[in-house]
Amino acid sequence: MLKISKVNQRKRCSSMLSKELSEKYKTRSMGVISGDSVIIMRGNFRGVEGKVSKVNYKKNFINIDGVTMEKANGDTIFVPISPSKVKITKFNLEDKRRQDILDRRTSITIPKINLEKKLKKAKKNLKGE
Numbered sequence: 001m002l003k004i005s006k007v008n009q010r011k012r013c014s015s016m017l018s019k020e021l022s023e024k025y026k027t028r029s030m031g032v033i034s035g036d037s038v039i040i041m042r043g044n045f046r047g048v049e050g051k052v053s054k055v056n057y058k059k060n061f062i063n064i065d066g067v068t069m070e071k072a073n074g075d076t077i078f079v080p081i082s083p084s085k086v087k088i089t090k091f092n093l094e095d096k097r098r099q100d101i102l103d104r105r106t107s108i109t110i111p112k113i114n115l116e117k118k119l120k121k122a123k124k125n126l127k128g129e
Contacts, residue, residue, distance in 0.1 A: 009057040015083045021091070027105045032062055032083045035092030040067070042085040049089065053078070062086070 004012075014031045015038070022028055032038070032055055039049040045067050054063040061080035068076045093099055 006057070009060070012060050013055055013057050013062070013083045015086045015088055018087055018089045021088060025102050025106050027102075030088060030091075030101075032086070032088065033092055033095060033098060035094065036088050037090035038062075038064060038086040038088050040064070040081060040086050043081070045079065045081070055083075056080070 010031055014029050016022075016029050017025070017027065018039075032052055034052050034055055036052045037049065038052055040046055048064070048067055050064040050066040052062050053065050056062070059080070060082065062083050063078035064081055064086075067079050067081060069079050070076050091098065091102075093102075
């Protein structure tokens with residue numbers, strides 16, 4: 001049996017963002033959590049939109065409200081959908097960690113440049129010539 005760390009399990013449960021969200025937050029994909037609104041892009045339920053009710057990181061599937069099937073005995077069950085087959089249309093921003101991730105990704109960071117080292121290197125190059 002394949003053993004995957006919990007970090008990698010969470011990374012596998014990510015999906016692409018809608019065009020509006022990707023432009024707003026400057027990122028292409030994000031992990032799916034309960035409460036996100038998604039639209040199914042592939043499979044028999046293509047075009048169905050709903051909220052994520054459950055995320056199973058271990059088996060890599062999500063349950064979406066409105067995506068159910070009826071069993072032979074009359075019970076209704078959720079159809080497991082792969083997160084790679086859906087597109088996130090609205091975030092659940094009640095999660096503090098999700099908000100921190102979005103803030104971190106949208107902030108434009110300029111790498112710090114150590115000017116003193118560059119000046120010393122430039123002076124050495126000038127002296128060498």
